Amino acid sequence: MTDHQKPLGSGFGARTTAGEVLAGIDLSGKHAIVTGGHSGLGLETTKALAGAGARVIIASRDPASAAKATAGIDGVSVEKLDLSDLDSVRSFADRILATGSHIDMLVNNAGIMACPDTRVGPGWEAQFAINHLGHFALTNRLWPAIEGGARVVSVSSAGHHNSPIRWDDIQFERGYDKWLAYGQSKTANVLFAVNIDRLGRGAGIRAFSLHPGKIFTPLQRHLSQTEMIAAGWLDADGSPADPTFKTPEQGAATAVWAATSPQLDGLGGLYCEDCDVAMRAEATDEPFVGVRSYAVNPDDAERLWSLSAKLAQSGLQ
Structure with a gap:
C-alpha cells in the first residue's frame, strides 16, 4: 500500500495566508x-x-458574541453549539439537516488547551470531550448532509506529540496533567480524520487533520504570562519572542488548504502542516515536526472510533 503521508510540494509554506491559498x-x-x-x-x-464565495455557518457556544465578531461578513450565519453538551450537538445537527442543505466543508476547529482539570458530561475530561468527542458526535450526526462529496477538516496540533491515546486512563482519573490531556485530545483529532476517511470515502467524504502552527489566539487563555515566558513564547516584558509564531491569517491557511485545495483531490486521511501534507515525525530529528505514527495508526483509529461511539451514546440524555 502506498504511503501518502509525505509532502506533495504544494508550493505553499509556513508564511502562506488563507487568502493566498484561495x-x-x-x-x-x-x-x-x-x-x-x-x-x-x-x-x-x-x-x-x-471571501471566496462560500456560505459559512458558524457553530458557537456564544451566538451573540459570534454574531458581533462576524458582523459585516457576507454569507455568514450563526448557530448555537456547545461541544461539551451532546444534546446541544444533536440539536445543532438536526437544525442543519432540517434545512436540506448539503455541507461541502466541515471544519472542526473549536477547542480548548491546557485548561485546569475540568469535567463535563458524565465526568469526561474536558479537553478530550470538547476537542474530540463533541466533534465526533457532530460529524456523525451530520453524515447525511456531507455524503455525496465533502471534506471534513480536523484541526489538531503538533501538541499530539505529547501523548498517544491513554487507553488505560483516557479520562485522567489517576492524576491530571493539562499538557498530556491536550496532547491526547489532539492525537484523537488525527485518528478521527483517519477513520472518517476510511468510512466515508465511498460516499465521497474525505478527511484531513492538521497542525496550524503556533499562533497567539484566545486558545492560550488558560496559560499565564509566566508560563509563556518560560516556554520562550514571550520575552521578559511580555512581548512576542518566538519568530516561528504565525499570524492568525497564516495560521488559518492550512485548514483552508485542506478544506479546498484541488491538490488533495483523491487523497484523504492525511495530517497536514504549513499548507502541505506532513512527513512522518520519525523521518526527522526536528521536535514537534510531522505526524507521530501512533496518530495515524488505522487500528488505533478504529479502536478510538468504537470507544467514542459508546461514550457518545452514554452522553446523550
Missing part, C-alpha cells in the same frame, strides 16, 4: 460549517471561505 478558487454555491468560527483561527477561516 487565490483563483471560487466557492460560490458551497456551504461550510466552522466550529468556533468567530474567534482566532476560526474567524480567519470564516473570513477566507466567505
